[in-house]
Structure formats: structure tokens, C-alpha cells
Amino acid sequence: MATIGRMLAGLACAGVLLTSPLSLRAEERIHVYEVDIAVAEDGNLEIAEHIHITAEGEQIVHGIDREIPLAFITADGHRARSHLTVLDIQRDGEPEHYEVFENNRGAVIRIGTSGVKLTPDDYLYSIQYQVNRIINHSAEHDRLIWNVNGNEGRFPIDSLSARVTLPEGAAPLGVYVHTGALTEHGKDAVISTFGNVITFETTRTFLPGQNMTFEILLPKGVIQPPDEATLADWKAGDYASTSSAAMTAGWSALLALFLWFVLGRDPRPGVIVPRWDPPNGMSPGRVHYSISRNFATGFWTAFSASIIDLAIKGKVVLEDLADGISVRRIFDADDSALPNEQAAILRMLPPSGDSFRFNGDHAARTLRLADEFCDAVATDIGHTFYKPKRWVWISFGLLMFFALLGHEMSFSIGVEYLDGWLPDHCLAALVAWVFAAYAVGKWRKLLFSSQRASTKDLIVVLLSLFVAAAILLLFTLLVYADAPVSRDGLWLTFSLAMLTTLLWAFIGRLSRKGREVMDGIDGLRLYLELAEKDRMALAGAPAISPAHYETLLPYAIALGVEKAWSNHFEAVLAEARSTDASGTYHPLWYSEPGTGALARAAELGEFSSRMAASIERSLPRESESDGTDSVGSSGSGRGGGGIGGW
Numbered sequence: 001m002a003t004i005g006r007m008l009a010g011l012a013c014a015g016v017l018l019t020s021p022l023s024l025r026a027e028e029r030i031h032v033y034e035v036d037i038a039v040a041e042d043g044n045l046e047i048a049e050h051i052h053i054t055a056e057g058e059q060i061v062h063g064i065d066r067e068i069p070l071a072f073i074t075a076d077g078h079r080a081r082s083h084l085t086v087l088d089i090q091r092d093g094e095p096e097h098y099e100v101f102e103n104n105r106g107a108v109i110r111i112g113t114s115g116v117k118l119t120p121d122d123y124l125y126s127i128q129y130q131v132n133r134i135i136n137h138s139a140e141h142d143r144l145i146w147n148v149n150g151n152e153g154r155f156p157i158d159s160l161s162a163r164v165t166l167p168e169g170a171a172p173l174g175v176y177v178h179t180g181a182l183t184e185h186g187k188d189a190v191i192s193t194f195g196n197v198i199t200f201e202t203t204r205t206f207l208p209g210q211n212m213t214f215e216i217l218l219p220k221g222v223i224q225p226p227d228e229a230t231l232a233d234w235k236a237g238d239y240a241s242t243s244s245a246a247m248t249a250g251w252s253a254l255l256a257l258f259l260w261f262v263l264g265r266d267p268r269p270g271v272i273v274p275r276w277d278p279p280n281g282m283s284p285g286r287v288h289y290s291i292s293r294n295f296a297t298g299f300w301t302a303f304s305a306s307i308i309d310l311a312i313k314g315k316v317v318l319e320d321l322a323d324g325i326s327v328r329r330i331f332d333a334d335d336s337a338l339p340n341e342q343a344a345i346l347r348m349l350p351p352s353g354d355s356f357r358f359n360g361d362h363a364a365r366t367l368r369l370a371d372e373f374c375d376a377v378a379t380d381i382g383h384t385f386y387k388p389k390r391w392v393w394i395s396f397g398l399l400m401f402f403a404l405l406g407h408e409m410s411f412s413i414g415v416e417y418l419d420g421w422l423p424d425h426c427l428a429a430l431v432a433w434v435f436a437a438y439a440v441g442k443w444r445k446l447l448f449s450s451q452r453a454s455t456k457d458l459i460v461v462l463l464s465l466f467v468a469a470a471i472l473l474l475f476t477l478l479v480y481a482d483a484p485v486s487r488d489g490l491w492l493t494f495s496l497a498m499l500t501t502l503l504w505a506f507i508g509r510l511s512r513k514g515r516e517v518m519d520g521i522d523g524l525r526l527y528l529e530l531a532e533k534d535r536m537a538l539a540g541a542p543a544i545s546p547a548h549y550e551t552l553l554p555y556a557i558a559l560g561v562e563k564a565w566s567n568h569f570e571a572v573l574a575e576a577r578s579t580d581a582s583g584t585y586h587p588l589w590y591s592e593p594g595t596g597a598l599a600r601a602a603e604l605g606e607f608s609s610r611m612a613a614s615i616e617r618s619l620p621r622e623s624e625s626d627g628t629d630s631v632g633s634s635g636s637g638r639g640g641g642g643i644g645g646w
């Protein structure tokens with residue numbers, strides 16, 4: 001038993017010996033924090049801080065960080081910064097290496113060397129610096145409010161004191177002190193005044209995050225207010241980033257407008273001469289697309305004109321039924337002579353002998369037909385007569401990048417970076433730009449190379465713009481509310497990115513050949529609308545016959561003048577009826593149940609006008625979709641910040 005007792009006692013002693021280093025290990029804390037502040041007559045503060053601190057290699061590995069807030073709101077409400085000048089940094093009476101990093105709130109003085117680790121010990125750091133623009137001037141008195149150690153400190157403080165030396169002969173009107181966490185009104189400090197020297201000493205240990213703020217009221221005349229020249233210099237500095245950003249954005253917008261004016265506008269139209277054939281043998285669908293680089297008067301109009309053109313060419317037969325338009329293919333063999341969009345329509349129709357009806361039962365296939373048609377026309381015509389000028393907007397985008405880079409390098413104070421390379425406000429601006437650019441791209445696609453915009457498409461565009469605006473306002477009003485620089489960089493980044501996007505969307509022009517084709521299309525429209533006597537006066541103009549009428553009918557539909565063209569033909573038929581029986585007209589490619597020959601040729605024009613609307617009505621409405629879319633408290637003054645390790 002004695003042996004067992006001795007063994008247990010030995011184990012207990014060993015345990016005590018093993019754990020005693022942990023219990024005896026010192027805590028990283030500030031033992032003494034002394035601050036001397038000399039207030040100059042010009043309002044500058046020269047501050048010397050003496051910090052006796054214990055380092056144990058936990059938070060304090062290489063040295064300490066001293067953060068000093070510099071950003072503030074002026075009396076007129078604009079954001080400004082004080083200027084910090086570091087005079088001397090010492091550790092244990094010897095000069096110590098340091099670096100100064102600017103951030104949104106102010107500056108961080110990082111004391112120490114990354115390649116040197118401190119041994120656990122007590123150290124005395126002395127930090128001497130100067131700041132300006134601290135005194136608040138009013139009509140009755142001047143006010144000095146200073147946060148001695150700041151509410152961001154990470155270490156407890158055993159003893160904290162501050163001594164303020166006013167200009168010679170100055171006597172304060174009032175002296176106050178506030179202690180505790182941010183916004184608290186503690187009075188755990190003793191104030192002593194002797195002449196122009198005021199001392200503040202705390203009466204308890206301060207925990208991390210607790211601060212001492214003093215407030216001194218000074219009679220007018222003790223501190224000389226800044227003159228007009230100094231105020232102007234300060235204000236110019238406060239607004240330098242904003243002015244630069246505004247000028248950069250303004251000049252960039254003017255440059256973009258100039259580039260569009262010189263390189264983005266179409267050539268002027270030439271002399272329009274009536275003609276009775278399509279320019280370059282273009283199909284009706286391509287004519288419709290080309291008149292404004294989109295399906296201007298309705299996609300289904302161009303689609304219907306192409307189907308009627310196929311019927312006139314003898315490829316299909318059309319029938320106007322009560323429950324929709326029916327189209328029947330005549331031959332199964334492909335025709336290489338057909339335009340790509342018409343060949344695409346034929347490929348998607350049922351084999352010869354079977355009819356395809358444009359009604360609600362075939363809505364999905366109708367939409368596939370439309371997509372094939374649209375893609376074929378846009379691919380063939382999109383860049384044939386239209387030059388998008390990629391080199392212009394790409395060069396402009398690169399210029400905007402370098403302009404933004406120059407601004408960021410010139411006004412980097414107060415800018416925080418992501419991983420040391422990208423300003424965080426740039427990331428926020430780019431996220432907003434992604435939504436706005438998507439809206440512009442979606443709108444451009446709807447405008448230039450797609451079908452008529454639906455309500456859902458418009459909602460998507462507006463919602464994307466709303467999200468972009470919300471991101472910008474959120475970061476402007478909340479995230480960067482206290483940042484004197486970042487908001488300028490935020491808006492400049494977004495503005496330059498959007499200018500490039502808008503230039504991409506609008507830059508481009510008709511080529512010389514494209515202008516000639518457009519003039520030819522205008523000449524064809526003029527011919528189709530001419531009165532009979534004017535048409536007869538044209539040298540070489542063909543007489544209106546059923547074949548000539550049918551050849552140009554799809555183009556009349558594509559150009560929106562099918563009624564006028566059919567009325568002209570009807571007039572010719574009426575004249576023929578008055579002389580013989582040849583005034584009847586019945587196209588082989590079109591039939592209507594219960595009728596034989598058409599009583600009036602204008603009926604075919606009316607059918608052509610109804611056809612696009614009939615096809616569009618056969619499609620489901622958006623509402624039928626089954627989809628589911630888803631002064632006077634701690635921290636109230638200037639200065640402060642805190643002490644941290646690194």
C-alpha cells in the first residue's frame with residue numbers, strides 16, 4: 001500500500017510539473033499605455049504613444065499593428081480624411097521597421113519585420129505621429145474630441161493615461177471624459193488640470209474593445225482656424241477622387257458618342273428608284289429582316305411571307321380553315337436553290353401528303369419552325385450587310401481599363417483590396433455590371449436578331465436592371481457609407497464597363513453594299529405602292545399579271561404593303577372582267593373550303609394580312625405556362641483605432 005501511495009504521489013507531482021508552465025504562462029496584455037498630445041496653434045496634433053506590452057507569440061508574433069482612423073464627415077456633410085505623418089517608431093528605445101497601410105477608415109501602422117519573430121517577453125513600443133484637421137470649429141468655441149486607445153483594441157490594458165498640452169496660456173472652457181465600450185458613457189477616469197496641461201488617468205483595467213475618449217472645449221482664438229486657401233486645398237483633396245472619376249466618366253462618354261457618330265451611323269440613303277424585283281434576289285424573309293436588322297413589324301409577318309413564297313413557288317399548298325392555317329408539302333425532295341430559311345421550314349414539315357396545321361395542338365412544333373427560320377435568316381444576313389466594328393469597342397474597352405487603372409493608382413487611399421490585387425469596390429461594380437450587361441445584351445438580341453419581345457422578356461430585362469441598381473445603391477448607401485474613396489471607384493468602374501457594353505450594342509453600320517441593298521428594298525416598296533398610272537409610266541415596267549402579282553406578293557407582305565399591292569391587281573382584274581371572262585383569278589397554291597375562284601383578288605391580300613395573326617394566335621399565351629419561377633460617449637471622437645498583433 002505504501003508503494004502504491006508513493007506512486008500516486010509521484011504521478012501527482014509529475015502532473016503539477018507538467019501543467020505548471022501553462023498556468024504560469026503570461027497573458028498577452030498591455031501593462032501601461034501612456035499618450036502625450038501636443039496641440040499646436042494651427043490645430044495640428046503631435047502625438048507620442050508609449051505602449052508597454054507582453055508578447056507570447058500568440059497574436060504578437062512579429063510585432064504590433066496600430067490602427068488610426070482618419071476618415072470623418074465634415075460640417076457640410078461631405079467625406080474627408082485627416083493627413084497622418086509618422087515621425088518616429090521605436091521598440092525598447094531603438095528604431096524599429098514599420099509600414100503604413102491605408103484603408104477605408106484610416107491607416108494601420110504595422111510595426112515589426114515579417115522575417116523576425118519576437119521571443120516571449122515584455123516590450124516598450126513608442127509611436128510618434130502627427131495628424132491634422134482634428135479640431136471642430138464653431139461660432140461659440142472650438143472642440144477637441146479624441147479617442148485615446150480606440151474600441152478595436154485586442155488586448156486588456158492595466159493602466160491607461162493621456163496628457164494633453166494646449167498652446168501656451170490657453171485655459172479650457174470645459175473638460176469631459178467617457179469610458180467603456182462603443183457608445184457607453186462611463187466615467188472611470190480622473191481628470192487633472194494644471195495651467196494648459198490636462199491629464200486623464202483611468203481607474204480600472206480596460207478589457208479589449210473598451211476605450212477612453214476625452215472632450216475639451218476651447219475658447220475662440222486659442223486655435224487659429226484654417227484660412228480660405230487651406231480650406232480650398234482641403235476641399236480639393238476631399239473631392240479629388242470624385243472629380244477625377246466624374247471627368248473620366250464624362251470624357252469617356254463623349255468619346256463613345258464620337259465613335260458612334262463617326263463609325264456607328266449608317267451611310268445616307270442614295271437616290272431611290274422604283275424597281276420591280278428584289279435586290280440581289282433576296283427572299284421575303286431576308287428583306288423583312290434587313291430593313292432594320294431585325295424583324296421590325298413582327299416576326300410572324302416575315303415567317304408568313306416566306307411560307308406564302310414557298311406556296312407560290314409550288315413547294316407547298318395553303319388552306320385557310322376555321323381552326324387554323326394548314327400547309328401541305330408537295331414534294332419530299334430538297335431544293336438546293338431555296339434560301340436557307342425556306343429550306344429549314346420544308347425540312348420540318350411532314351412528308352408530302354400530310355398536312356401541318358398552325359393551331360394550338362402544334363404550338364411546340366410551330367415554335368421550333370420559327371426558331372429554325374429565325375436562326376437561318378439572322379446567320380445569313382446578320383453580318384453580310386452590317387459591320388459590327390468589333391475592333392472599335394474592344395479598343396475602347398481596353399482604353400477604359402487603363403483609365404480605371406490610372407484612377408485607382410492615383411486615388412488608392414481608403415481602398416481595400418481582395419487578396420491584395422483587386423479593389424473590393426471593383427468586384428461589387430462588376431457584379432452590378434453583369435446584371436446590367438445581361439439586360440443590354442438581352443434587349444439587343446430582341447431588337448436586332450430575334451422575335452418580338454414578350455412580356456416575360458421585358459420583365460427579365462427590367463428585373464436585371466433593377467438588381468444592378470439595387471447593388472449599386474446598397475454599396476453606396478450602406479457598405480461604403482463611411483468610405484471616402486470607394487464609392488467613386490464603384491461608380492467609375494460600373495460606368496466605364498457600361499459605356500463599353502453600350503458601345504458594343506450600338507457600334508456598327510451598313511456597309512456600302514448594305515446601303516445599296518437597302519436603297520433597292522426602298523425602291524421595291526415604292527414600286528409596290530405606286531398608283532397604276534405612275535407604274536405604267538415607268539420605262540420597262542412589266543404589266544401586272546397573275547404571275548407578276550404572285551411573285552411580288554410575299555415581298556409586299558414582308559414590307560407591309562400587301563393590301564395596296566392586291567388592290568392594284570384587283571383593279572387590273574376588274575378591267576379584264578369588263579372585256580371578257582378572263583377576269584377570274586384562282587391561285588393553285590391556296591384554297592378556302594366551299595369556294596372556287598376568288599371573287600376578288602383583294603381577298604388573297606386580306607388572307608395574307610390575317611395569316612401572321614392566325615399563326616401567332618395559335619400559340620399558348622404566357623399566362624398558360626405551367627412553369628414555376630421561382631458627442632458624448634466612448635468612441636465618439638477622432639483618433640482611436642486600436643492595438644493588434646501580427
